[in-house]
Amino acid sequence: MEGLTKSFGSQNIWRDVTLTLPAGEVSALLGPSGTGKSVFLKTLIGLLHPEQGSVIIDGTDITKCSAKELYEIRKLFGVLFQDGALFGSMSLYDNIAFPLREHTKKKENEIREIVMEKIDLVGLAGAEDKLPGEISGGMRKRAGLARALVLDPQIILCDEPDSGLDPVRTAYISQLLIDINAQIDATILIVTHNINIARTIPDNIGMLFRKELVMFGPREQLLTSEQPVVKQFLSGDRFGPIGMSEEKDEAVAAAEAAMQAAGISGGGTKDDFSEIIPQVQPNPGMPERKAVARHRARVMEMLHTLPPNAQEAIRRSMEEEDRLRAEAHAHAQETVAVGAGAVAAGGRGGDEWTSAEAPGGDYDANAFDGNEYTGSDAPTQNWSAPQADNAATEPIHTGDYAPPHDGRGR
Ligand SMILES: Nc1ncnc2c1ncn2[C@@H]1O[C@H](COP(=O)(O)OP(=O)(O)OP(=O)(O)O)[C@@H](O)[C@H]1O
Structure with a gap:
């Protein structure tokens, strides 16, 4: 636009x-x-x-x-x-x-x-x-x-x-x-x-x-x-x-400032929004979002143009995302290994499965639990009965x- x-x-x-x-x-x-x-x-x-x-x-x-x-x-x-x-x-x-x-x-x-x-x-x-x-x-x-x-x-x-x-x-x-x-x-x-x-x-x-x-x-x-x-x-x-309808005039703004000074609450949350909450990740079994890498590359390029507190928050949230992704990856690997171990115990004489040759051949290394969900049975679909x-x-x-x-x- x-x-x-x-x-x-x-x-x-x-x-x-x-x-x-x-x-x-x-x-x-x-x-x-x-x-x-x-x-x-x-x-x-x-x-x-x-x-x-x-x-x-x-x-x-x-x-x-x-x-x-x-x-x-x-x-x-x-x-x-x-x-x-x-x-x-x-x-x-x-x-x-x-x-x-x-x-x-x-x-x-x-x-x-x-x-x-x-x-x-x-x-x-x-x-x-x-x-x-x-x-x-x-x-x-x-x-x-x-x-x-x-x-x-x-x-x-x-x-x-x-x-x-x-x-x-x-x-x-x-x-x-x-x-x-x-x-x-x-x-x-x-x-x-x-x-x-x-x-x-x-x-x-x-x-x-x-x-x-x-x-x-x-x-x-x-x-x-x-x-x-x-x-x-x-x-x-x-x-x-921000006022109820249009912008506030000076008299209203002054009256509010006086109320604030007197300790009267404006009703807002005291949450600290600079404490960045990790972004919601795709559900287990979903592919990784391709946007993540593109967004990161774009943001790194423009990082120096942003205010210092935004830069700091971006660095922190990237670290946090990396940590969460590494954890999810490790968990997925573990699950594949456990699943493969169970099959191995039942019929492959203790052979070690790698994720590529794991039973079914369609284990997703990025998945949290190794399951392949389809659109209809993915864990997102828990809507209550109509x-x-x-x-x-x-x-x-x-x-x-x-x-x-x-x-x-x-
Ligand atoms: N077709 C239209 N003809 C005339 N005015 C319109 C028309 N559509 C929207 N407006 C006016 O444009 C303004 C913005 O409306 P809009 O619905 O886009 O606001 P909004 O930001 O989405 O509001 P909300 O968050 O309350 O949904 C309003 O003043 C509305 O009356």
Whole structure:
């Protein structure tokens, strides 16, 4: 994105936003409500048109290309809208099959295979015949994610994947995004208010405030930032530059300063965000994230340009990641050796197996437990049984998807 500016009439949303999403990495976009994060996502896929600037995807500027080119480019995207944006009159199965029917010439039996795989992946097996209005908000969110994944997207945009989810389901969906990134090396952008996600999931974090992108860089840069707006946002304190609606005026700011001086709490957490929590790793059995090495090389190149506390935090988190990875590797080797030993005791006369010739031949040296998990039985897939809550949903017709004309069913 280069020099992007977006307004609605006389209301400017943000201006001169320049940003390159590092390919294959996971990035998060933070910002107070109403700063235009959703508008930003919609601009990235060409649903909204900026007044200025360009959005280059695979060499094509989607702000200037033809409708046909835009249609093709959109196939690269998987988008999870805030409430799943499902069609209320279609079953989950048909909702998830929709992009395949719309954008590919696949036969129904091929479509079924892909749809059921994704349904399994997000833990919705058994709920495929339900309508969006018959399931919980969290299930709709997961169905939206399944639909976002059916075209094997190279770029995944998630608008508040955690909204409406409890902390445990949020952890599962976050883990799923990391696992998907490990599996398909997709570039992921997550819009979120969830500080826990921001601390543990992305490689990079950006923040929109006062109509500008105030920062975009390695997650440690934002988490250790001394900028008042960033500190206030992370801590969730009411004292600071972010107000309930617009910016605070001087009188309000002075009154708050007096309250703070008198020891009155602004309600924020006292967590130390410069204590970097290790990033969530792919689940056992998943491939290593290719993004890790690329991110590291990129960050090392720019390290000298970052503030000293960010540099220090980056070094510490790299050491910690190396330690965790070495531990996981050692554990995997041990497990392979133990598994091989058990087989050896049963039939190979005490021969030592190497990991390459271990039984089955498909042991993954990077796996924590030596098991090969498939999408449907991987340990991420512990979603609870579907519960209907009869919450009514209206589909959001984004312009990207239109309801099918011929009611094609399964
Ligand atoms: N189609 C539209 N027409 C006019 N104004 C719009 C349109 N879409 C969004 N806006 C305005 O743009 C601003 C930014 O909205 P947006 O939904 O992107 O904020 P956000 O940062 O995603 O907020 P939240 O965190 O609360 O979801 C809001 O003032 C909103 O009213």
